[in-house]
Amino acid sequence: MRYQLLGRSGLRVSEVCLGTMTFGTEWGWGADKHESFKIFETFASAGGNFIDTANRYTEGSSEKYVGEFIESDRDHWVLATKFTLKDRNNDLNYAGNHRKNLMRSVLSSLKRLNTEYIDLLWVHLWDNTTPVEEVMRGLDDLVSRGLVHYVGISDTPAWIVSQANTIADFRGWNAFAAIQFEYSLLQRTPERDLIPMARALDLAVTPWGTIGGGALTGKYLRGEAGRVPDDSARRNEHSSLIAQAVVEVANELDVTPAQVAINWTRHRNQVMIPIIGASREKQLIDSLGCLNFTIPDAMIQRLNEVSKIELGFPHEFLKSDGVKEEAFGGLFEKLDNHRG
Template sequence: MKYRLLGRTGVWVSEIALGAMTFGGKEHPVYSTHGALGQDEVDRLVGAALDAGINFVDTADVYADGESEELLGRAIRQRRRDVVLATKLFAPVGSGPNDQGLSRLHVMRALEESLRRLGTDYIDLYQIHNWDHLTPLEETLSALDDAVRQGKVRYIGCSNLAAWQVSKALGISALHNQAGFVANQIHYSLLSRDAERDLVPMAEDSGVSLTVWQGLVGGFLTGKFDRGGVSTDQDSRRARNGFDFVPFSEETGFEVVDVLRTVAGRHKVSPARVALAWLLAQRGVTSVIIGARKMEQLQDNIAASDLLLTERDLAELDEVSRPPVAYPNWIQEGFAPARIPSGNRA
């Protein structure tokens, strides 16, 4: 396993992270289709992941109504020091009007509940799960800073925020000498490269880590689906869900999968491993979160850390998946060469 720095913290995290959304929820109307793993299965997967060198594990209070945190907490109890533990808050965790969002009231309440469920007295990376348009950002950041100062949280991060929102938060934190975001958890894949427009440049400029969720797009990039919508693995999450959580063009998707299969054939590995290795080769990416249900999936995904794609591989995958350049990026890129004297150009 290889390790990369978490922002500018000096903390090393595995470039493959274990996601816990498949933990728990057997009777849940939504999470029962995501995995619904019980304690024994969770113990085996977590143990195998830690033994393979993974030290970065991510969950959220909303996953299976908190059961994911409970199962994960029991699984890591004897190895807590080996884990950089991350969880998230924002989504509804109850029926009350204040059981969601990023108010100081909910941040403090959610933190205490996550600590209880995880069976720990501190969380390494506490992340807001989305943007709260009702709560002033200053209130949320102040509450998170208090949690850091109390020792209940080591670092704070965010997920699903736009680049301007992350930048605004960093500015507020710096202005008030408060703890700032060190990581942003984003969706990024060969079928969703929107992050390259603003999130990746922002992360590189500010020193914020990018951790990636749904890098396999619900299993579509495993190559187990044909153009008729039939899966070779009817037990896969996508086949069982019956819907697409992440929007993408299926026509483009199958073109990408065709190239993934070609590259995978050259390396004699799975298309999934290639898709994850592609993400690890991209600018700004610190860690890719995998959400396995089976041991063979876990082992194959972990092996992406050892797969080095060639320039030919990367060029072919870039060509088939490259999105159009958005404004103002295209005009800035177009004028950039004019600022460099001709004799200095490579």
């Protein structure tokens, strides 16, 4: 296991993060406590120190399990959890990003986790209601009180993240050090704005869904059952072509398709820390194999080509040769020649 700095912070985290949404069986799937501990132990034995949970995962069981598992060596672990999602039905203030829910949710998570502090607190998703200033000031207060060490944000538009960190920087508040969103060969739309923004603002990216809910393992090509419904975008004709390409690359490299899919997300010129989850120990062992090889450039290009997306406006517009010539009259070429 190698380690990376978490974005603009000095925090050292393992190059993959253990996702624990599968810890607990309250949602009708996942791992019981015994299997969850085996998964945790395997990750620890591999050198992992970064673990991710949330207040709502398996109705609180995930946080309880994680808190118990790390208790004997709490300071070793980089513990991340989230707030935003409701944890009481029919009560408006038990959900959202506002200060009341933020403080209440964090105190509840601390109790379930049986810890005095959270290393990384994620805003789970943007509620489109709470002002940015209220969110950032509330998070900064938690850091100032020592209840939280670092803050991150998940599943939020790039312009909001940029606004939030700009406000935090100018007001001397703690800013986001990392961002989390779905990213895989089946979901490359973050390349339009989220990934370039993360690079520009020096945010670590912790992508989830890197194997497309299992679709990129090739299981559905083999006719196996799974939790992804037949009418899902992860199982349409185009997705099947991508999955087939992943299987072919895996066969050529003598690795598994899951390892190829996870590893592909790591082949970026910025900090990318995939979140890997499992409901069985052997699944995690397989996923950890992504750290043992590098995908050759030619194969990366094959995967990129079969999964390519249109970046849309203004990206496609600005990179077109006609616009460059009409607007800048060869300026870029002259600048390139000058640099040369």
